[in-house]
Amino acid sequence: MSKERYPLDVYRHSASHILAYAVKELFPGVKFGIGPSIEDGFYYDFDRQDPFATEDLVKIEEKMREIINADSIFEKIEVDRKEAEKNLKDAGAAYKLDLLAEIPGQKVTFYKCGDFSDMCRGPHVPSTGEIKAFKLLSVAGAYWRGSEKNPMLQRIYGTAFYSQKELDEYIQRLEEIKKRDHRKLGKELDLFSIHQEEAGPGLIYWHPKGALIRRIIENFWVETHLKNGYDLIYSPHIARTGLWKTSGHLNFYKENMYPPMEFENESYMLKPMNCPGHIMVYKTQTRSYRDLPLRWAEMGTVYRYEKPGVLHGLLRVRGFTQDDAHIFCRKDQIEDEVSGVLKLTSFFLGKFGFKDYVMYVSTRPEKYVGTLENWEVATSALKTALEKNETKYQIDPGEGVFYGPKIDIKIKDALNREWQCTTIQVDFNLPAAFKLSYVGEDSKEHEPIMIHRAILGSFERFMAILIEFYNGAFPLWLAPVQVKLIPIADRHNEYSRKVKETLAEKGARVAIDEDNQTLQAKIRLAQMEKVPYMLVIGDKEVSENTVSVRSQKGGNAGAIKIEEFVGKFEGELKE
RNA sequence: GCCCAUGUAGCUCAGAUGGUUAGAGCGCGUCCUUGGUAAGGACGAGGUCACCGGUUCAAUUCCGGUCGUGGGCUCCA
Numbered sequence: 093m094s095k096e097r098y099p100l101d102v103y104r105h106s107a108s109h110i111l112a113y114a115v116k117e118l119f120p121g122v123k124f125g126i127g128p129s130i131e132d133g134f135y136y137d138f139d140r141q142d143p144f145a146t147e148d149l150v151k152i153e154e155k156m157r158e159i160i161n162a163d164s165i166f167e168k169i170e171v172d173r174k175e176a177e178k179n180l181k182d183a184g185a186a187y188k189l190d191l192l193a194e195i196p197g198q199k200v201t202f203y204k205c206g207d208f209s210d211m212c213r214g215p216h217v218p219s220t221g222e223i224k225a226f227k228l229l230s231v232a233g234a235y236w237r238g239s240e241k242n243p244m245l246q247r248i249y250g251t252a253f254y255s256q257k258e259l260d261e262y263i264q265r266l267e268e269i270k271k272r273d274h275r276k277l278g279k280e281l282d283l284f285s286i287h288q289e290e291a292g293p294g295l296i297y298w299h300p301k302g303a304l305i306r307r308i309i310e311n312f313w314v315e316t317h318l319k320n321g322y323d324l325i326y327s328p329h330i331a332r333t334g335l336w337k338t339s340g341h342l343n344f345y346k347e348n349m350y351p352p353m354e355f356e357n358e359s360y361m362l363k364p365m366n367c368p369g370h371i372m373v374y375k376t377q378t379r380s381y382r383d384l385p386l387r388w389a390e391m392g393t394v395y396r397y398e399k400p401g402v403l404h405g406l407l408r409v410r411g412f413t414q415d416d417a418h419i420f421c422r423k424d425q426i427e428d429e430v431s432g433v434l435k436l437t438s439f440f441l442g443k444f445g446f447k448d449y450v451m452y453v454s455t456r457p458e459k460y461v462g463t464l465e466n467w468e469v470a471t472s473a474l475k476t477a478l479e480k481n482e483t484k485y486q487i488d489p490g491e492g493v494f495y496g497p498k499i500d501i502k503i504k505d506a507l508n509r510e511w512q513c514t515t516i517q518v519d520f521n522l523p524a525a526f527k528l529s530y531v532g533e534d535s536k537e538h539e540p541i542m543i544h545r546a547i548l549g550s551f552e553r554f555m556a557i558l559i560e561f562y563n564g565a566f567p568l569w570l571a572p573v574q575v576k577l578i579p580i581a582d583r584h585n586e587y588s589r590k591v592k593e594t595l596a597e598k599g600a601r602v603a604i605d606e607d608n609q610t611l612q613a614k615i616r617l618a619q620m621e622k623v624p625y626m627l628v629i630g631d632k633e634v635s636e637n638t639v640s641v642r643s644q645k646g647g648n649a650g651a652i653k654i655e656e657f658v659g660k661f662e663g664e665l666k667e
Numbered sequence: 668g669c670c671c672a673u674g675u676a677g678c679u680c681a682g683a684u685g686g687u688u689a690g691a692g693c694g695c696g697u698c699c700u701u702g703g704u705a706a707g708g709a710c711g712a713g714g715u716c717a718c719c720g721g722u723u724c725a726a727u728u729c730c731g732g733u734c735g736u737g738g739g740c741u742c743c744a
Contacts, residue, residue: 143671232739233670240741244670247739279678288735289717348743394744399668400735402742414744512744550744581701608701616705630703640704648704 097254098217104129106166106216107156107226107252111136113208114155115248118148124210125187125236125245132262133251137234139187143246149228152248156226163221164206168214176200176211185211187236187245225259226252269509274559275405278302281564281621283555284406294403294410296552301572304601306551308570310391312443313415313548320436322387322417327369329393333359339368340525344494348396366392367519367544370418371526379530384540385421385429391551392416406556413551419543420528423466426473426541427480430499430516433545434481437514440547441503444558445567448504451483454491461495462520470518470541471497495521505561513549513557518542565622565644568664575661576623577604577639578614580630587634591627591654598658619644627657 108127115122115138125137138144144152171179173192180189188211192200203212205220217223228250236242253259270276278284283302286295298306314324333352336342341349345364352359363369370388379386393413402408419429441449453474456467474497478485485499492498496518502510519542522528529537548554558566568574575595579588588604595602603623605614611628618626627639638651652660 145671230738231671234740235669238740240669244740246670249739293735396744399742401668401740403736408743412744515744546744548744553744578704580703583701608699610700610702610707611704612702613706614704619705626704628704632703642704 098215098222100254101129102215103217103223103254104134104252106220107223107250108134108136109166109203109205109208109210109212109216110156110159110220110223110226111152111228111248111250112138112210113159113205114152116208118151118155123185123187126191127210133229133249135234135247135249137187137236137245137247139236139243139245143233144231144248149231149248153228156228159206160220160223162206163219165219166216167204168216169202169204169209170199171202173198173200176202180211190236223252224254225256226250227259227263269560272560272563273405274407274556277559277564278406281559283559286405292410293400294398294408296406296409296411302555304572305566305570306555309548309551309554313391313440316436316440317389317417320432322389325370325373325388325390327363327366327372327390327392329395330360330362331368333361335368336361338525339371340495340521341365341368348398350395350397362395363392364394364396366390366394366414366416367418367522367542368526371522371528371542374420374528375526379420379540381422381530381532381538384530385419385425387417387419387429389415389417406552409550409552412553414546415548415551415554416544416546419545420523420530420540421543422530422538423469423541426470426518426543427477429543430474430477431480433516433543433547434477434483434499437501437547438481441501441514445561446503446505450502450504450510451478451485452488452491452500452502453478453485454488454493454498454500456497457490457492457494459494460492461524466520467497470520474499474516474518493517495519503557505557511553511557513554514547515545515549517544519544565624568624568661571622571624572601573603573621573623574601575603575625575627576618576621577602578611578618578626578628579604579606580611580628582606582608584629584631584634588629591629591639594654595658595661598662600661615642625661 105128108129111134112124112127115136116124119138119140121140123139125139127136128134177189177192180192192211200211201214202209203214203216205216228248230249232247232249233244234247235244251259251262253262281301282299283305284299285297286293287297288294291297317324330353333342336349341364349364350362352361354360369392370390373388374386391413393411395411398408398410403410419433421429453471455471460467475485478499488500498515498517500512501514502512504510522542523539528540528542530540532538558570566572577588577592579585585604585606588606592602592604605618607614609617615626615628622644624644626642626644628642629639633639633651636651638653639657640651641649641657643649
């Protein structure tokens with residue numbers, strides 16, 4: 093065995109081959125798909141009559157260990173294209189033939205290892221004994237080449253690391269992610285529920301604590317928008333089907349819309365987006381170039397049909413509230429407006445503690461509306477705005493929406509996962525579809541540009557991210573209960589109520605635990621509820637007019653005067 | 668939608684090759700206890716074993732379907 097370190101993906105790719113080798117040994121007749129390394133490990137796709145059971149993974153792992161112990165050499169073999177084709181045909185390797193068709197050149201490489209040979213670009217580690225730490229994780233169905241039209245294969249996921257220690261750490265991280273799951277914490281902290289059978293899947297019910305957090309965020313959101321030159325509007329949840337026809341949603345977005353409601357000989361549809369509503373408001377007046385930009389914001393609840401298999405907690409739902417806004421502006425204002433949105437975005441995300449994010453600019457796709465000149469102007473405005481904000485970004489070529497280029501921002505959470513929240517999209521389509529105009533300096537009619545933007549994305553998704561990011565322990569300004577008073581015995585209840593009143597007058601959200609329980613039990617409960625501050629009140633506190641402060645993260649901090657606690661509390665809120 | 672797994676008390680989970688009253692812990696209620704920084708004690712109330720149908724003398728258990736959920740594929744705020 094060599095001491096050289098191979099890149100982790102080479103390592104994993106080799107592990108994936110060993111997996112395929114083991115499957116070939118254990119389950120003859122299985123056909124092979126592809127087996128690449130992925131971000132956190134590797135997988136291999138197999139076509140087999142009977143799906144793999146979870147117990148099969150154990151057997152396969154054992155076989156893999158045998159192969160590793162045998163330390164078989166990965167032998168690279170170059171084969172002439174025609175010969176490869178013949179060999180694969182003889183072996184009945186339909187999927188490999190499919191792959192071969194896409195490989196250019198006259199030579200193809202195979203890697204042979206023991207009795208197992210696989211068409212593969214490589215590279216591989218020199219021999220199977222190099223693999224020190226691996227684990228098979230799960231089985232799942234996956235379409236061949238990711239298309240619903242193709243047959244479904246059985247995919248086995250696994251991961252591999254240089255050392256057992258790193259593997260253990262990875263598995264620990266998976267467990268940490270599981271522990272932080274917003275669905276689990278949402279239940280434990282009594283924030284929200286979903287009543288899939290009784291009320292319908294993908295629809296969220298906010299409980300008092302969750303609703304309170306939501307309202308705190310909304311208030312902050314409204315205040316910030318008003319300070320930053322936005323006006324608020326409200327638009328209805330349904331509109332005549334004709335409106336969605338004009339907007340183009342019936343053409344481009346139909347599969348995500350719920351079927352029409354018919355009444356009074358008219359047909360109405362539930363809104364999947366807020367934009368047409370905002371356009372209705374725009375059209376009520378003749379707008380002058382002097383009026384622009386108009387920035388209209390709305391926490392707009394929209395409904396989108398999502399396939400049953402994709403619903404997931406708060407992250408993927410069927411009814412959600414976007415922190416939406418539409419900016420109607422002139423072409424020459426795009427850059428400034430986008431720049432303003434970027435500044436607002438970093439203010440918002442910073443307020444919640446997100447410091448790391450990745451920006452993507454998506455450019456013109458193959459199918460598009462609008463003039464090339466407009467695309468040019470808008471795309472470069474997006475880039476310039478980013479550059480002037482000294483923001484690094486990546487280009488996603490051709491990934492723009494049909495109606496215009498966009499900026500997507502993904503935030504990174506505590507566990508280094510990326511989440512898409514903010515999106516800023518330039519739209520050439522709707523202003524044209526609704527024949528929007530403003531009167532220019534030249535007294536002629538011009539078409540405004542529309543910018544759609546959502547900073548938090550959807551309230552539901554953002555809450556899910558926050559819950560997992562904070563691990564349920566919301567910072568003081570968001571915590572539904574900020575302070576919990578814990579009287580030790582009944583005789584301390586009265587004093588505690590007075591403390592509560594004092595704190596409540598200062599705007600604090602306070603609760604008292606007057607249950608007939610021991611101090612320890614009350615503290616345990618408050619800790620599990622992740623209340624930022626617990627104030628313990630016993631004989632000593634009552635007689636000295638103090639409270640004993642315990643913080644959720646820092647533990648017991650001793651007794652202080654009530655006014656002192658108020659000062660500390662208010663100071664922390666201002667941070 | 669497709670593949671696999673799965674649905675037992677408010678929550679987390681046991682359980683029976685088909686057979687009278689289906690269990691535990693937490694939570695909830697009543698009582699005892701009035702305590703000093705993560706579970707004091709006793710008693711009690713909670714279940715059409717997801718729903719519909721089939722097989723059977725008998726189904727929560729076996730079979731089929733439906734509605735959900737989980738992990739994937741695809742898609743996305």
